[in-house]
Every structure is written in structure tokens, then in C-alpha cells.
């Protein structure tokens with residue numbers, strides 16, 4: 195059987211395309227792309243003539259079956275998305291799962307990924323972290339997610355569309371409080387790359403005051419909640435033991 199290559203492409207700066215990614219995109223017999231017109235420009239830039247086929251959220255289930263048949267027949271294929279690493283808030287999950295179930299070899303070809311780039315420059319704890327992808331677009335759903343994350347102690351990241359950035363920051367401010375540190379990583383690897391970290395109250399003001407900060411693509415990196423203050427509170431088990439001991443006292 196053939197190999198399915200999961201190939202990362204740049205998130206803005208074309209020089210982030212790796213030599214290995216270029217070799218593989220040249221060598222495979224077909225490239226499955228989220229948007230063939232969008233990827234057409236990338237492939238043209240690098241003079242890659244491999245044919246492309248569309249594999250996006252709306253056709254992925256049906257399409258995956260046909261792609262897996264070609265893999266099983268011995269062809270090597272590549273999957274790319276519009277930007278960055280496929281499957282990271284991008285299509286590809288159904289194809290990869292189906293291909294794995296069919297026993298096809300899957301080979302990742304790593305490269306740019308906005309959340310990892312943002313985290314690596316944020317200066318927030320990065321030993322453990324959580325990725326939340328896009329929050330719900332509507333305010334109610336978004337606020338519910340933020341509430342559920344308010345006590346998360348790990349650093350967490352989310353993707354946001356530029357036209358919702360300010361609303362999202364305002365919800366974060368209201369639900370996490372003014373002190374929580376958040377880093378806004380905008381236009382990573384591009385000309386107007388901006389990485390700004392501040393307590394939420396200050397960050398919201400800064401974005402509100404400058405319409406330029408509400409354009410372009412962005413990642414938000416949110417400091418985790420402080421460890422619960424265990425200064426005088428005991429854990430429930432210790433509390434029970436203490437109650438029993440106290441009851442024995444004369």
C-alpha cells in the first residue's frame with residue numbers, strides 16, 4: 195500500500211515551507227487540499243505540478259473513502275490545508291482515521307503551526323498546556339466555554355477570527371478578571387507580526403484603542419488559573435481524618 199503524508203505548509207511566511215515538504219509534494223501522485231484554488235497559489239510559487247483534489251469539511255467523509263482506495267492500490271498521497279498543520283482546526287481527521295483503520299502508513303511532515311509558534315513566544319508556562327481551538331462563535335456558547343476553562347491551571351490557547359477578537363477579549367475579561375495574563379499573537383511570521391502580553395484589562399484597552407490590532411489572524415494564549423490557595427484549606431480526606439481525631443478528644 196501507499197503512504198499518506200500529512201504535510202504542514204506555512205502560516206504566512208513562505209520561507210517556512212520545508213525542503214522535505216517540497217520533495218514530498220513533488221513526489222506524490224495526488225495532493226488532497228482543503229481549498230484547491232488557495233493551495234494552487236502555494237504550489238505554483240514552488241513550481242509543484244502535482245494534481246490536487248478538494249478535501250474539506252463538507253466532502254471529507256465521502257472523499258476519504260476514495261482516497262483510501264487509491265492508497266490501498268499503492269499510490270502515495272499528501273494532505274495539506276490552507277495554512278499550517280492539517281487537522282489542527284483544519285480538515286483531515288476522518289481521512290487519517292479511515293486510512294489508519296485500513297492499515298495505510300501515515301507519515302507526518304511537520305512544519306508551521308500557529309498555536310505552537312504563539313506558545314513558544316508567549317513567555318507563559320509551556321511544560322503543560324491545553325489547546326481549545328475556536329470557541330463557539332455566538333456569545334452564549336463562548337461564555338460557557340470560558341467559564342468551564344476559568345479554573346484550568348495549565349496555559350491554554352485558542353484561535354479567534356479577527357472580527358470576533360474584541361468581543362472574545364471582553365468576555366475573557368469579564369469571566370477571568372482583569373489580572374489574568376493573556377498574550378495576543380497576531381500575524382505570526384508575517385510583516386505585521388505582533389506579540390503583546392498584558393493583564394486582560396490592559397490588553398482589552400490596547401486592542402480597543404487600535405483598530406489595526408483587530409485585523410489579521412491571531413492566537414490567544416491565556417495564563418492558567420493560580421493554584422488553589424492551600425494555605426489554610428485542607429484537602430477533604432485530611433479534613434475527615436481531623437474531624438474523627440477531634441471527636442476523640444476529651
Ligand code: SAM
Nearest residue numbers: 205278279283307308353354381382411412413
Ligand atoms: N492549521 C492551522 C495551524 O496549524 O495553525 C490553523 C488553521 S485555523 C483554520 C486558522 C486560525 O489559525 C486563524 O483563525 C488564527 O487563529 C490561527 N492562525 C493561522 N495563521 C496564523 C498566523 N500567521 N498568526 C496568528 N494566528 C494564525
